[in-house]
Amino acid sequence: MFLKQLYYLREIEKFKSFSQAAAACNVSQPSLSRAIRVMKEELGVVIVDRKRKVFGLTPKGVQILRWGHEILRGVLEIQNVVSLSHQKLAGTIKIGVVPIAVHVIPLLMDLVKDHIGDFICDVLILSKSLIRKFLNNTSML
Numbered sequence: 001m002f003l004k005q006l007y008y009l010r011e012i013e014k015f016k017s018f019s020q021a022a023a024a025c026n027v028s029q030p031s032l033s034r035a036i037r038v039m040k041e042e043l044g045v046v047i048v049d050r051k052r053k054v055f056g057l058t059p060k061g062v063q064i065l066r067w068g069h070e071i072l073r074g075v076l077e078i079q080n081v082v083s084l085s086h087q088k089l090a091g092t093i094k095i096g097v098v099p100i101a102v103h104v105i106p107l108l109m110d111l112v113k114d115h116i117g118d119f120i121c122d123v124l125i126l127s128k129s130l131i132r133k134f135l136n137n138t139s140m141l
Contacts, residue, residue, distance in 0.1 A: 003075060005039045006068035008032050009057075012048060013065055016055045092120040096131040 004025075011021035012032075022032040040047050047061035057065060097105060105123050113119065126134075 001039060001042055002035075003071070005035050006065075006072055008035050009039070009047065009061070009065055009068055010072065012036070013057055092122060094122045094124060096124045096126045096134060098128055098131070099125050 008021060008025055008027075011024045012018060015021045015024065018033055019029045022029040025032060036048060043060075043064070045060040045064075046058050047064060049056060049058050049061075095105065102123065102125055105121075109121050
């Protein structure tokens with residue numbers, strides 16, 4: 001089974017028409033019909049009932065589409081995660097440092113900017129105990 005078959009099935013249910021579903025999927029109607037037929041043969045169940053007065057999915061077809069929606073949602077999540085991983089980040093970062101480490105921050109920020117993009121860095125010079133307190137509260141000023 002291929003993802004495109006699930007996309008096709010979703011569009012068939014949406015439009016209640018093979019030709020309109022094919023147009024929405026940018027494929028020919030025979031290609032869409034063939035893909036659904038292959039899916040039917042692979043699963044061994046009738047998915048679309050064309051013989052009824054009202055065109056629609058069979059009960060098994062509805063169940064397959066329900067699972068298909070879950071699968072397609074998962075695919076969308078994967079695509080979103082991958083897309084985000086290719087984007088550079090931007091925003092403001094607050095960093096708490098002890099006074100002795102303040103001179104190292106500019107060097108570290110240059111390295112970080114090369115990897116995650118452009119951002120504003122607020123450096124807060126704090127005592128070790130105050131930094132620990134803020135980290136335990138998961139917030140800073």
